[in-house]
Amino acid sequence: MSKKIIITLVTLGVILGASLGVLIWWLLRADELYETIRLEGKGIGDVExxxxxxxISDQGNMFWWFYPTLSASPTSRPVLMWLHGATGTPPSFLANFGMFGPYxxxxxxxxxxxxxxxxxxxxxxxxGTGFSSIVSNNTDDFPDIEQNVEHLLRTLxxxxxxHEEYNNSPIYICGQGDGSQLALSLAIRLSEEKDISGNFKGVIxxxxxxxxxxxLTKLxxxxxxxxxxxxxxxxxxxxLSNTITDLVSSEEYESAFNHFISLGSFINENAGAVAVNLDHIVEKMTRLPNQDYFGEMSYIESEFNMKNNMNDFMDNVVAPALGIEDSVKYDGRRDDAIHAFKKTYMKPNVDKVEHILKNTNLSISIYNGNLDAVSNTPGQLEWINHxxxxxxxxxxxxTRETLIFxxxxxxxxxxxxxxxxxxxxxxxxxxxxxxxxxxxRVLNRIVN
Known part of the structure; x- marks a missing residue:
């Protein structure tokens, strides 16, 4: 065998050995990407x-709470994965205890x-929102939307x-408010992944x-x-709308966001609309300054008959019942999470809707309350109809049909x-x- 051939074979062996080492490292690293920690506490109620x-390795802990349906044959029924986003009240409280959970x-x-x-x-x-905690104390280290989507993939x-028994159950990704930004990005990533279980049906x-x-141009x-x-x-x-539109066109998204979240105070102080809650336009309000994003929390506090505020309830009642450590403070770093989302919050996501419709078989179902001014229905139809x-x-x-019950x-x-x-x-x-x-009635139409 010639010296040249021997050198070549040795070189190939080194390369293949190194490649195999990288592959083994990658496979081991994949197992280290996340760890599942089941919480054990005294429990809440008698619903399973x-x-x-x-x-998530070197990042933080993504909290999730799963209730199997009480209907017959649970695994044949859809799984609704519910997301609220950075400015919205966390699902573990609002969707769960506030709107449609068991209690x-x-x-x-x-x-x-x-x-x-x-x-x-x-x-x-x-x-950083709800019970989901982050390792870093540095605001600049908070993950952006795409990084959070990767965390959500690991969470699934x-x-x-x-719950391997739900591997083939239909699943819908649901996003409320700016949770829709997470839902759309997650839907695209999930449609690309072949190794994550689930019979993915659509986005709500x-x-x-x-x-x-x-x-906002229709507000x-x-x-x-x-x-x-x-x-x-x-x-x-x-x-104000023109200013925000110009900033978005110039890709100055953070400045556009800062103008956008001033809507409540701007309208009540500069547009002659005294005491308007933009999230629920018919709610009567005082003229006290509103420190809440678009009025969601003030509406919750006025509607829900709570003995304590949301954070106290989740920290002092729910956390001990679930076995969550005292060091985790509910929704304690929301402002930092919002700061990380400022860079992309105002960026249009219409292209992601179109991508899903063009490149997947998923359905997209959108509902809109007629009393929401921030996401006013005429404005929503501006992008949906085009x-x-x-x-x-x-x-x-x-033909537009009537929803009657x-x-x-x-x-x-x-x-x-x-x-x-x-x-x-x-x-x-x-x-x-x-x-x-x-x-x-809408959900029944979507899943059936």
Missing amino acids: YTAAYTR DNNINRRNDSWVNDYNLLFVDAPL QSFYSL LGNPIVSPALV GFYLEELGYIDEKGRAAIKN LEWSGQSDFMNK NNIIEGYFRESERLSFYWINVAGLLVPYDNSIGIR
Whole structure:
């Protein structure tokens, strides 16, 4: 054998050996990406559940809470994975105790809970919100939306590792408000992954933050038609809208976000609309300054008959019952999480909706409460009615029909095979709370 051939074989051996070493390292590293920690405490109520952390290596702990449905054959029923996003109240409280979990915020059994018909998977995301904690103390280290999507993928793997029986159950990713941004990105990543279990069916978006600057262009029209402002107020809102639109066009998303979250104070102080709660336009308010994002928390506090505020309830009642350590403070780093999302929050996500419609077989279902000014319905239809994909003409040609239950009109709908939109009456941002009957009819149409 020639010296040249020997050298070549030795070189190939070294390369193959190194490659094998890298492969073994990668496989070992994959197992280290996350760890599932099942929480064991005294428990809450008598409804079966799993509460757990998905520990993301060197990042933090993603909290999730799963309730198997009480209906017959649970694994044949859909799993609804519920996300609220950075500015929204965490699902472990709002969706769970506030709107449709097995128990209300006084730990009383809820007779019309969605657990009667669906498997519920509440995930506190992004890291730093709810019970989901982060390792770093540095605000600049907080993960952005795409990094949180990777964490959510690991969380799903973690969920299926404990509940293999749901591997083939239908699953829908649900995003409320700016949770829709996580839901859309997660849907795209999940459709690309072949090693994560689940019979992925579609995305359900509630009052979504998809193209916030575009939706804002209809806010002045919306408020003037309702009589909250006059023509001067509409002109003032138009100026703010133009400023935000220009910032988004220039990709100055963080500055656009800072203007966007000033909507509540701007409208009440500069547009002549005294005491308007943008999340629920008919709620009566005082003229005290609102420190809340768009009025969601003030609405929750006014509606829910709670003995303590949300954080006290979750820290002092729920955390001990689940076996969560005292060092974890509920929603303790929300502001840091929001800071990490400022860079992309105002960036339009219409392209992600179109990507799903063009490149997958998933359905996209959108519902919107008619009393939500931030995600006002005329503004939502501005981007929905101009989506570019092969089924758009079919969607637009469908007749809008009436959503009726017990002779009461709960809303309206336009449905095509892949895209559906639901107008929900007498509801603001919190549609499942404001119109529980209407949203249950909508869910029944979506999953069946």
